[in-house]
Amino acid sequence: MAFGKAKRKSKMVSYAKWGYIFLIPFVAAFIVFQLYPLFTTFYYSFFEYFKPQVSDTFVGPNFVGLENYKTLFTNSKILVYLKNTVIMWILGFIPQIIISLLFAYWFTNNRLNLKRTGIFKSIIYMPNLIMASAFAMLMFSLFSNSDTGPINSILTMMGFSPIRALDTVGGTWGVVALMNFMMWFGNTTILLMAAMMGLNYSLIEAAEIDGASQLQIFFKITLPLIKPVLIYVLITSLIGGLQMFDVPQILTNGKGSPNNSAMTVIMYLNLNLTSRNYGVAGAISVFMFVICSVFSLIVYYFFSRNSASSSLRKKV
Template sequence: MKKKSVNYGKWGYIFILPFFVIYFIFSLIPLFDTVRYSFFEYFRSGIKQIGPNFVGLANYVSLLHSDMLKYGLNTLILWVIGFVPQIVVALVLACWFTDARLKLHGKQFFKVVIYLPNLIMASAFALLFFTMFSTNGPVNSILCSLGWIKEPIDFLGSVLGTRSLVGFMNFLMWFGNTTIMLMAAVMGISMDIFEASDLDGCNSIQRFVYITLPLIRPILSYTLITSIIGGLQMFDVPQILTNGQGNPDRTSMTLIMFLNSHLKSKNYGMAGALSVYLFIISAILCFFVYRMTNDNDPDGSKKAAKKRARAERRKTK
């Protein structure tokens, strides 16, 4: 008699089916609708609904003639202010905590402390900083009581002050998450490599530049790509800190805040076109970052082969 075989492979597909159903209903269909509406004139004027009327690329052209490029530059500046110190501090802390020669105590405690700001909601962070750095806030009160300033500083009334606060908040919220990921990447490097570098007389800077950085490149690439996507989606911190106005003079208005203004005015066509622009920009930036950080020749064999080929061509000439 033949034994009846049980195929368990189908159960895997059954278990993952709910995810794809939910993704299709709540993500994929709205995504296609967003792209479709970007080619239509579709908005509300008072209680009257205009459209949807097909207008082709008119929404895309209108956005190029609007302040979209200015808001894109604002988003880039705010992202750079927050990301550059974030990656520098995260790299330093990751190398410091994972250095076996230092024999640091209480690493788990410091990991928890570093990661704690990441658990706080961005809206709560923004409200806290709005209260602390307002004209009548505790920061100005302390500075005045110490005699360092004579009049309160309007942090939120200056371009430098507002952008610095937004960048500083993004740095505080995300540097802990980046540090934990980079620590995991550094701990994945074999200790034999570091021991061999010590025997060869490498100092700390040489170890970091020639060993640590090349070997954690995949995690650095992931961190940079996710940070770019998060930077393009920057909304809650500047929205709450500037009450949705992007003050002063809209210098802290981001692309998502601009998108939100179209959604509030029920202009779904322009909002859809801006969403498509954001998707294209994200895809292009992530592609370039991946190409720059991806190492297709880790052992240097391809580079050596090219050098040999060039040398042979010179000899034949």
């Protein structure tokens, strides 16, 4: 099949120019709206370029070398914000991967043979498509700090004392993590499920005949076989987590309160962009670009190693 395709393609050399023509829109849009802005972002990170609050005109751009980076790492809390981002990501990711593995296993287990799984899948995937900013506004309203707020009034009804979750660091992290968990565990479940369904069932059957327990099969056969997909899920989730913005931004009204504990890197970038502090915003962008690029490269190698086609095809 693959050979036939390759042969046939080689006869099409005369159409080569059409390949370029069809690529023009993508390449043009990419260069203008992504590549060029990326360069100017890098460029401005070496310049003094900001708008003072009282004035209408910008200061700069004046070349200052690495001054913005120095400011970023000595005068700002960028590393604290990075730490906050990673903590909130981990708090959401750990329950996410555990529950997703469990659900994917249950959904694909022939012996368990669950019914009506379609409904469950539909429901758990749903939060992924919800507008994150509206969801955050909803959680803010429900957890609102008055003792008669909706969540608190339910807690009171159940005999607990009301909590002021968004006033405490742990509570705020908890709400963000809960939202990230809810928004992503359905998606991860479906990806892992597709991976597990692609496994060769005869392997599992053979292990069953040899007397392996379900637990042994899961840990010794299923998990190792879906490892590539697990790595893909981990890294894409980490890249997504590093970009965390909408949820903590709306939840804390951009303040990252209490005490900057919920301030993420992109929230800090947004703060510098809206206050027209472009030099420092450039340095933050470059910092994020470097971190994300490292992880992107890992995903890239993962894809190209898997012959650049679906990661979820049958492989044994």
